[in-house]
Amino acid sequence: MEKNSTTEEMKTLTSCVNKLVVDGFTENFNASEEGLVSATDQKTYGPTDVNITNFYRFEGASDPSDNSILYAIETNDGRKGTLVDAYGPYADANVDKFMKEVEAVTKKPVHNDAAKD
Structure with missing residues (x-):
C-alpha cells in the first residue's frame, strides 16, 4: 500500500501545526472561562463565533501526558x-x-482513503 505524503507529514503535533500555519492558521488561541481567546489581542469568542474546521489527535506511545489534540x-x-x-x-x-x-465542527479526512467508501 502506497503511503500518502500528507498522511506522513501529519504524524506529529509539530508537523501538523506547521502545515496549518502554511495553510493560513496563524493565530494562537487559548480557552478561558469566558471563551476562546486570541493570544494576539485578547479578543474573546463565544462558541457560536467559531467553526472547528478540523482536529487531530496525537497519542504518546508510553506516556499518557503525551496525548494531545490540535x-x-x-x-x-x-x-x-x-x-x-x-x-x-x-x-x-x-x-x-x-x-x-x-x-460548527467539521472533520476533514486527512488522506484519500475516505474517498474509497
Missing part, C-alpha cells in the same frame, strides 16, 4: 488559528467546556 479554528471575523490541548486526565477544563458548546 484544533484548526476559523472565527466569524475571519481569523484562522489553532488551539492545542491535552486529552484524557490532563485536559484543560476550559477547553473541554468550550468545545462541547461549539456546534
Whole structure:
C-alpha cells in the first residue's frame, strides 16, 4: 500500500501545526472561562463565533501526558488559528467546556482513503 505524503507529514503535533500555519492558521488561541481567546489581542469568542474546521489527535506511545489534540479554528471575523490541548486526565477544563458548546465542527479526512467508501 502506497503511503500518502500528507498522511506522513501529519504524524506529529509539530508537523501538523506547521502545515496549518502554511495553510493560513496563524493565530494562537487559548480557552478561558469566558471563551476562546486570541493570544494576539485578547479578543474573546463565544462558541457560536467559531467553526472547528478540523482536529487531530496525537497519542504518546508510553506516556499518557503525551496525548494531545490540535484544533484548526476559523472565527466569524475571519481569523484562522489553532488551539492545542491535552486529552484524557490532563485536559484543560476550559477547553473541554468550550468545545462541547461549539456546534460548527467539521472533520476533514486527512488522506484519500475516505474517498474509497
